[in-house]
Amino acid sequence: MVRVLYFSMAFTFKPYTPAAKYKTAAAYFSMEFAVDQALKTYSGGLGFLAGSHMRSGYELKQNLVGISILWSFGYYDQGRNEDQSMRADFRHKHYSFLEDTGLVFPITIHGADVHVKALYLAPEVFGTVPMFFLTTDIAENDHLSRTISHHLYDPDAAARVAQSILLGVGGGKLLDLLGRHTDVYHLNEGHGLPLAFYLYEKHGRDLAEVQKRLVFTTHTPELAGNEERPMKLLTDMSFFGAVPADEIRRVARIGDGDSLNYTLTALRFARKANAVSKVHGIVSLEMWGHYEGICPIIPITNSQNGTYWRDPQLADALKGKDDAALLARKQELKKDLFKIVADQTGNIFDPEVLTVVWARRFAGYKRADLILHHFDRFVQLANDIQRPIQMIWAGKPYPKDYGAVALFNEIIKRTAHLKNCAVLTGYELDLSAALKKGSDIWLNTPRFPREASGTSGMTAAMNASVNLSIADGWIPEFCRHGENGFLIAHADETRPDAVKDDQEATALLDVLEYTVVPMYYDQPKNFLKVVKTAMKEVEPAFESGRMAKEYYEQLYK
Structure with a gap:
């Protein structure tokens, strides 16, 4: 029985009537959601994906609820120091549009009661x-x-474990207190893993009963995205609830191991799991397929909500086959972006100039600086008198990832003297949209095969920005070089990173110099054809209505 401190009957949970084909009651647990600029509960791509899922679920009237944590200080606010380097600011957030359910209940963390309040975001907001x-x-x-x-992805290990308990156990208890029958519990990444142990206890410690109800999405081959914690820490923190650690060792098949991997354990407690692109599906099976007792892993490629992301005027011009209107609107959107550039950096950009943007979460394997690897050649290309390029970077590093923060600041320092380069701060939903709508080329340079999906290029393509990318994540499912995007040949993945960086930086500049730049300036009709082909083909294949349907059809049933 779930204890409750108090429950105000003023709140009544009455969601919309679901469509007949989506009556299976599902609950989607995610540590972060990017649903609107005003609600700062996200850090990057995982949140962007989850936010689009919630929007498309609403458009399809699916019987789905989202469960997350209200981060008092958000992720962080990205500002600047006097030398223009990045500064992480933390400010308390307030949201008048969240409804207090009046529901407060205890969960157990580190052997003690911690009280949880639930707030509600109504569909119409x-x-x-x-x-x-x-x-x-x-x-x-x-x-x-x-x-x-307080802080999304707190750097303290015990705090991170507590956050997982809050999401998993708190979310599971909340659904029980609301009296909502739930057929399927969907863990978006392993952060909410304690939900599995909550369900295990709830259903008489019968693993098969948990597996009937639990599904799982794994998002990344990166070590940091597949948490692993010492068993002693997890036991001390009450991560397994009332289930003894020895029983967890047996059920999770970790034997006498000293640590528990969240992803592997989720794959053993779930009935089915998905990777987030076809390439990632192959990588995930290589990573986890040799372990005993894991569930099937299928690919369901990530996607993004068109209603939220696409510019209506660009879409109307494409639909109306009005090239003049499409080009005119693109010029307006470039000017809007360049106002932000001027405001932040003092650099004045030209809407007639080919504009390349690299913008996403800053992490080392994403290689924001790959285009600068052969620096003199980049400068020569950027400063070409007849056919120059403008380059913009943006993104938020994890504030304790000092290597990524240093890279962000190094790009600022290296390009400070270049009037056609800019590094922007504040990479949240609104700036992300402005960059996609105002760019001509959307650059993506991860180390293959470490980009699980990389959905930012989807929303760029919706807004007449052409992908220039390593063939990783979703890109192999979409991009045909010179037809709807441009591909950067990746080196033999067995070579050392330094060798791969050198070769792929050369390949990147080659594609820019010998294909993209000449097409943009000398063959504008051909470039426009690539733009329009990408806009037509990115939807519906990579619009999140397709993804939300596939979750019901392939994972929830």
Whole structure:
């Protein structure tokens, strides 16, 4: 039985009537959601993906609810120091549009009660499925307990474990308190893994009963995205609830191991899992397929919500086959972006000049600086008198990823003297949209095969920005070189990173100099044809309505 401190009957959970083919009741657990600029509960691509899923679920009237955490300080606000380098600011967030359910209940963390409040985001606010956000930052808790929901991806190991318990156990208990029958519990990444142990206890410690109800999405081959924690820490923190650690070792098949991997354990407690692109499906099977007891892993390629991301005027011009209107609107959108560039950096960009953007979460394997690897050649290309390029970078590093922060600042330093280069701060939904709508080329340079999906290029293509990318993640499913995008040949993946960087940087500049730049300036009709082909083909294949349908058809049933 779930204990509750108090429950105001003023709140009644009455979501919309679901469509007949989506009556299976599902709950989607994610540590982050990017549903609107005003709600700062996300860091990057995982949140962007989850936000689009919630929007498309609403458009399809799926019987789906979203469960997450209300981060009191968000991820962080990205500002600048006096020398223009990046600064991470933390400010308390307030949201008048979230409805207090009046529901406060305890969960167990580190052997003690921690009180959880649930807030509700109604579908009509941002056009999402019903969503609930959990917080421990309430008067009923002591200071330490209140900090659990302060910072998304807290760097402290014990705090991160507590956050996982809050999401998994807190979300599971919330659904029970609401009286919502749930057929399928969907873990978006392993962060909410304690949900599996909550269900295990709830259903008489019968693994098969958990597997009937639990599905799982794995998003990344990166080590940091596949958490692994010492068993002693997890046991001390009450990660497994009332289930003894020895039983967890047996059921999770970790034997006498000293640590538990969240992804591997989720794959053993779920009935089915998905990777987020076809390439990632292959990589995931290579990573996990040799372990005993894992569930099937299928590919369901990530996608993004067109209603939210696409510019209506660009879409109308494409539909109306009005090339003049499409080009005119693109010029307006470039000018809008260049106002942001001028405001932040003092550089004045020209809407007639080919504009390349690299913008996504800053992480080392994404190689934001690959285009600068052969620096003199880049400068020569950028400063060509007849056919120059303009280059913009943007993105948020994890604030404790000092290597990524240093890379961000190094790009600022190296390009400070170039008036046609800019590094922007504040990479959230609004800036992301402005960059996609205002760019001509969307650059993507991950180390193959470490980009699981890379959905930013989808929304760029919706907005007449052409992908120039390593063939990783979703790109092999979409891009045909010179027809709807441009491909950068990747080196033999067995070679050392330094060799791959050198070869792929050369390949990148070759494609820019010998294919993209000449087409943009000398063959504008051909470039426009590539733009339009990409806009036509990116939807519906990579619009999240397709993805939301596939989750119901392939994962939930």
